[in-house]
Amino acid sequence: MSEQPGGPPPFTADDFAQRLRRAAETAGRAGLDGLLVTPGPDLLYLTGYAPVAITERITMLVVPADGEPRLLVPKLERPDAEAAPAGSNLGIVDWTDGSDPYAAAASLLGRDGRYAISDSAWAMHLLGLQDHVPGASYVSMTTALPMLRAIKDADEIDRLAAAGAAADLAYEEIVKVQFAGRSENDVGAELARLLRRFGHSQVDFTVVGSGPNGANPHHEIGPRIIEEGDMVVLDFGGLKDGYGSDTTRTVHVGEPTAKEREVHGVVRRAQQAAFEAVRPGVECQEIDRVARAVITGAGYGEYFIHRVGHGIGLTTHEPPYMVEGETQILEPGMCFSIEPGIYLPGQFGVRIEDIVTVVPDGGRRLNQTPHRMQIVH
Numbered sequence: 001m002s003e004q005p006g007g008p009p010p011f012t013a014d015d016f017a018q019r020l021r022r023a024a025e026t027a028g029r030a031g032l033d034g035l036l037v038t039p040g041p042d043l044l045y046l047t048g049y050a051p052v053a054i055t056e057r058i059t060m061l062v063v064p065a066d067g068e069p070r071l072l073v074p075k076l077e078r079p080d081a082e083a084a085p086a087g088s089n090l091g092i093v094d095w096t097d098g099s100d101p102y103a104a105a106a107s108l109l110g111r112d113g114r115y116a117i118s119d120s121a122w123a124m125h126l127l128g129l130q131d132h133v134p135g136a137s138y139v140s141m142t143t144a145l146p147m148l149r150a151i152k153d154a155d156e157i158d159r160l161a162a163a164g165a166a167a168d169l170a171y172e173e174i175v176k177v178q179f180a181g182r183s184e185n186d187v188g189a190e191l192a193r194l195l196r197r198f199g200h201s202q203v204d205f206t207v208v209g210s211g212p213n214g215a216n217p218h219h220e221i222g223p224r225i226i227e228e229g230d231m232v233v234l235d236f237g238g239l240k241d242g243y244g245s246d247t248t249r250t251v252h253v254g255e256p257t258a259k260e261r262e263v264h265g266v267v268r269r270a271q272q273a274a275f276e277a278v279r280p281g282v283e284c285q286e287i288d289r290v291a292r293a294v295i296t297g298a299g300y301g302e303y304f305i306h307r308v309g310h311g312i313g314l315t316t317h318e319p320p321y322m323v324e325g326e327t328q329i330l331e332p333g334m335c336f337s338i339e340p341g342i343y344l345p346g347q348f349g350v351r352i353e354d355i356v357t358v359v360p361d362g363g364r365r366l367n368q369t370p371h372r373m374q375i376v377h
Contacts, residue, residue: 278363
């Protein structure tokens, strides 16, 4: 099977202009004077610009609630910023080595403004801004605007669906290989190779939790040799065409025991129940509650030790989160994982995960591989 051909068309300057307008409007509704966006997924989302290297030199997009966005960049990086997809929509302000970059930044801010700043901003940059604009105040982007990137447009959903389909192809191939007698490291390396083969430019994780290691949800890979009779948790994903994949299936080496079949069946029912609960107007926490009720009702509640899901987009973990206490309402276009699990210390673990998007009449899975327990050799 060959690598998937082609790729989606790039986002246009108009796409980024619309995102910048929505960001400014959202900031205004939140009572903010603007957004301060440093290199990372928010900058990429709003401008298509990713600096070649993230260094100590400050780069910062200023999106005022009322006014034109400005991008502050080191002078040596100005050509790259101008060439970015949103470059024509931005007023670019540069600063040179030897000058005070925070003075340049201060000229773009209100003296007593209230701003949301990227979670990934360097502390030294925030402290520099505080020194130069002491009357301004700052809140984290996730705290102030957690849903900034949460509702995906049709093109973004297409990219997420393509990433999910590529991860599905990797799963369909990995279950054909020999598991018994191979190390987790070896199977994990094969998974990473398959993700790249099917179009991923970046592999973020390859969890291969065999036997008792499967009871650690974030075990990833290690030197343990997989044995006949092992349950094996396979959780893997990364980025394809800039958008994330993340899927989990639990396979078994040889014939499973009655208890292993029982636990797998409980997780499978929990995942299905949570998926069926997805629809516009439902609180995020309800998705967690539905899955947890199934697992608790089967007597395994204490062994489900994490939230049921997380958002996905330009990064594999982002808002919204399907967790108790999250009252955010689901809206069409939100994309997130549903991944209940049961983890029996010293024995084995089971997790089943799909990426789901909210549609007007419910949910749509972006992963299509079967949930049944796959027997491998």
